[in-house]
Amino acid sequence: MGGSSGSFALFEEIIKLVTKPLPCALIFVLHRGKSSLSELPVLFNSKTKVRMEEPQHLDLLDTNCIYFAVPDYHLLIGPDQRFYLDAAEKDFFSRPSIDATFISAAQSGIPIKAAMLFSGASEDGAKGIRQIAEAGFRTYVQNPDFAEAQKMPLAAIDAYDKHQILNEENLFEEIRSILYSHST
Amino acid sequence: MIVLEYQELELLIVRVREISGFDFSGYARPSLLRRAARYLTKHAMSLSELIVHLEQGGKVVYDFIQELTVNYSEMFRDPDFFISLRSEVISYLESFPAIRIWVAGCASGEEAFSMAILLKETGLYNRSLIYATDLSERVLSSAREGIFSLGHMRTFSENYLLAEGKYSLSDYYHVAYGQAVMVPDLRKNLVFSLHDLTGDGVFNEFQMVSCRNVMIYFNLEQRQKVFRLLYESLAMFGFLCLGKRETLRYSGYEEHFRVIDTRLNIYQKIK
Ligand SMILES: C[S@@+](CC[C@H](N)C(=O)[O-])C[C@H]1O[C@@H](n2cnc3c(N)ncnc32)[C@H](O)[C@@H]1O
Numbered sequence: 001m002g003g004s005s006g007s008f009a010l011f012e013e014i015i016k017l018v019t020k021p022l023p024c025a026l027i028f029v030l031h032r033g034k035s036s037l038s039e040l041p042v043l044f045n046s047k048t049k050v051r052m053e054e055p056q057h058l059d060l061l062d063t064n065c066i067y068f069a070v071p072d073y074h075l076l077i078g079p080d081q082r083f084y085l086d087a088a089e090k091d092f093f094s095r096p097s098i099d100a101t102f103i104s105a106a107q108s109g110i111p112i113k114a115a116m117l118f119s120g121a122s123e124d125g126a127k128g129i130r131q132i133a134e135a136g137f138r139t140y141v142q143n144p145d146f147a148e149a150q151k152m153p154l155a156a157i158d159a160y161d162k163h164q165i166l167n168e169e170n171l172f173e174e175i176r177s178i179l180y181s182h183s184t
Numbered sequence: 185m186i187v188l189e190y191q192e193l194e195l196l197i198v199r200v201r202e203i204s205g206f207d208f209s210g211y212a213r214p215s216l217l218r219r220a221a222r223y224l225t226k227h228a229m230s231l232s233e234l235i236v237h238l239e240q241g242g243k244v245v246y247d248f249i250q251e252l253t254v255n256y257s258e259m260f261r262d263p264d265f266f267i268s269l270r271s272e273v274i275s276y277l278e279s280f281p282a283i284r285i286w287v288a289g290c291a292s293g294e295e296a297f298s299m300a301i302l303l304k305e306t307g308l309y310n311r312s313l314i315y316a317t318d319l320s321e322r323v324l325s326s327a328r329e330g331i332f333s334l335g336h337m338r339t340f341s342e343n344y345l346l347a348e349g350k351y352s353l354s355d356y357y358h359v360a361y362g363q364a365v366m367v368p369d370l371r372k373n374l375v376f377s378l379h380d381l382t383g384d385g386v387f388n389e390f391q392m393v394s395c396r397n398v399m400i401y402f403n404l405e406q407r408q409k410v411f412r413l414l415y416e417s418l419a420m421f422g423f424l425c426l427g428k429r430e431t432l433r434y435s436g437y438e439e440h441f442r443v444i445d446t447r448l449n450i451y452q453k454i455k
Contacts, residue, residue: 057400058407058434073429076214079190085400085429086215088254089222103221104214107190127185 002098002129004031004120006148011118015066017176018048022064024113026179027077029069029101031094031120040068055083061110074100077108092124102128112137114178116166120152130160138178139163142171186224192231193217199235204245208252210382210406219252246322253401255323257291258336259298259353260343261396262428266302267348268445273423274306277391283312286390286417288381289398290316293327293374294340297356298347299394300370305350309373315388317379327376330366332357337364381410386417393418397427404434411435415453424451 003011011028018026028040041052052066053059061067061081069075073085074096084104091097098117102125105112115132117125119142133139141163144150156163166174188196193216197208208216224234238245260266277283283303287296296316303309318324332340337353344353357364379387381398393414399407414424415437424441426449432438441451 056431056433057429058404070429074218076218078212078214082404084212084214086212086218087256087397087400088215088219100218104218107187107217108214131187 001027001116001118002029002102002120002125002152003118004094004098004122004124004149004152006119006121010142012044012047013172014175015044015047015052017172017179018050018066020180022050022066022179023182024063024179025061025065025067027067027069027075027101027105029075029096029098031096031098031122031124032071034072034095041066057083057085059083069096069101071096076100076104077110078104079108079110081108081110092122094122094124098125099128103131106131106135106137113181114138114140116140116142116175117153117156117163118142119147119149121149122152123155125152126155126159129156129163133160133163140166140174140178142166143168186221186230188217188221188224188231190217193220196220196231196235199238200245200249203238203241204249206245206249207382210402210409211252212401212403215401216252219254223248223251250320250322253320255291255320257294257397258343259294259332259340260347260349261295261298262448263343263346263348265347265396265425265428265448265450266298268448268450269302269425270306270348272444272450273392274302274308276421276423277308278306280391281311283308283392284388284390285312285314286388286393287314287316288379288393288395288414290318290323290327290376292323292332293330293376294332295394295396296327296374296376297330297366297370298344300374301344301349301353301356302347304370312373314374315390316374316376318376319378319380319382321378324376324378330371332364332366334359334362334364381413382406386413388417389419390417390422391419392423392425394425396425396430399426399430407434408436411437415440418453420453420455422453424453425449426451 054070055067076084091099141153141156143165144153146168201207290296303312341353357366442454444450
C-alpha cells in the first residue's frame with residue numbers, strides 16, 4: 001500500500017482492520033521526512049495484535065506481518081524474498097519511493113495479493129502500480145474525488161485506466177475482504 | 185519507462201566485467217536492477233544499445249560504473265554519529281600514542297575530512313593518520329583536491345553545527361573561484377588511495393574503521409566477505425562504524441563485537 005499526504009489516517013484505519021492473522025505480508029510505503037523519527041510500529045502499537053516492523057536490510061519477508069518502509073531509504077523486495085534498503089536517487093523527491101517498492105515487487109516473482117494507492121500530492125506510485133497490474137495482479141486506487149490530495153490517485157488512473165476504484169462508502173470493507181481473501 | 189529483467193541484468197554484469205574488468209557480481213541485485221533501469225530510461229536506450237555503447241570502453245564504461253555505484257556523500261552526514269564518536273570512542277583512542285583510522289568507501293572525501301576535523305577539535309589529529317579509500321579513481325582525485333561546491337558546503341555547515349562542531353566549518357576552508365578549498369593543515373595526515381573492498385585485502389591495522397553507507401550495496405555473501413576484511417583490519421578493541429541502517433545482522437561476526445551505539449551502529453571488536 002502506498003500513500004503520501006492524506007494517507008496516514010487511512011493507513012491507521014486499515015491497520016485496525018487487521019484483527020486476525022494475515023495470510024500475506026502487508027507493506028506500507030508512506031512518504032515521510034528524512035528525519036522523521038517516530039517509528040510507525042510503535043505509533044500504531046495499540047491498533048492491532050499482528051506483528052509490525054520496520055524491515056531492515058536483508059530481512060526475510062514474512063506472512064502475517066505488517067511492514068513500514070523506513071524514512072530516507074527505498075524499500076526494495078528481492079526475488080530471494082528479502083527486503084533491500086537502497087539509498088540511491090529519490091523518485092519524485094521521495095525516499096522511500098512508492099514506485100521503487102512496487103516495481104521491485106512486480107519484478108521479484110513473488111505473488112502479490114493486491115497493490116493499492118491512496119491520497120498524495122505527487123505522481124509517485126503510478127508507474128509501479130501499473131507495472132503490478134500489467135503483471136496480472138489486482139490493483140486498487142482510491143477514488144480521487146474523496147482523496148485528501150488527488151494528484152497521486154489521479155496520476156495512477158491516468159497512467160492506466162483498468163485499476164479498480166476504491167470508493168468512500170465501502171472502502172474499508174473492501175480492503176478487509178481483499179486482505180483476507182485466499183486468492184493469489 | 186524501460187523495464188529491465190533480472191536475467192538481462194546478469195547478462196549486463198557479465199559484459200561489464202568482460203569489457204572493463206569491474207565485477208558487479210557481489211552487488212545487491214534489486215538495487216542494481218533499479219539503477220540500471222533508471223540509467224536506460226534516462227539515456228533512452230535499450231539493453232542492447234547500452235551494451236554496444238559500453239563496448240566503446242574507456243570513459244563510457246567508467247561513467248556507467250560510476251552511476252551504478254552511488255557516490256553520494258556529505259560532510260558530517262548523520263550528525264548524531266559524530267556526537268556519539270566524540271562521547272563514546274574518542275576517549276578510548278586518546279590512550280594510543282599513534283592512531284590509525286580507515287575510512288572505507290570514502291567517496292569524494294567528505295567523511296574523511298569530517299573525521300579530520302573531529303580529531304582536530306579533540307586534540308588528536310597530530311598523532312592520527314587517516315587512510316581513506318574508494319574503488320573509484322575519479323572520486324579519489326576530487327577528494328585529493330579537497331574542493332567542494334559552496335552550495336554543498338551550506339548543507340555540510342548545518343551538519344557540522346548539528347554535530348556540535350566547536351567553531352564554524354568555514355574555519356576549515358577558504359573560498360577560491362567560487363569554490364570551497366579545504367585548508368592544507370587538514371590534509372596533512374590524510375591519505376587517499378585506491379582500494380577495492382571486494383578484491384583487495386588487509387593493508388594495515390586500525391584502531392577504527394568507518395565503512396558507512398557502503399555495505400548496503402553488497403549482496404549477502406559479498407557483505408560477509410567484506411565484514412571479514414574489516415574485522416581482520418581492526419586491532420583488538422578497535423571500533424567499527426557502519427551507516428545509519430547498517431547493522432552486523434547477517435554478517436557472521438555478531439559475536440565478535442560489542443555494541444557501543446545501537447542506533448548509530450558503532451561496534452567494538454572484542455574477540
Ligand atoms: C554512498 S558512498 C558513501 C560515502 C561515505 N562513506 C558516506 O557515508 O557518506 C559509497 C562509496 O562506496 C564506494 N564503493 C562501492 N563499492 C566499493 C568497493 N567494492 N570498494 C571500495 N569502495 C566501494 C563507492 O565508490 C562510493 O564512493
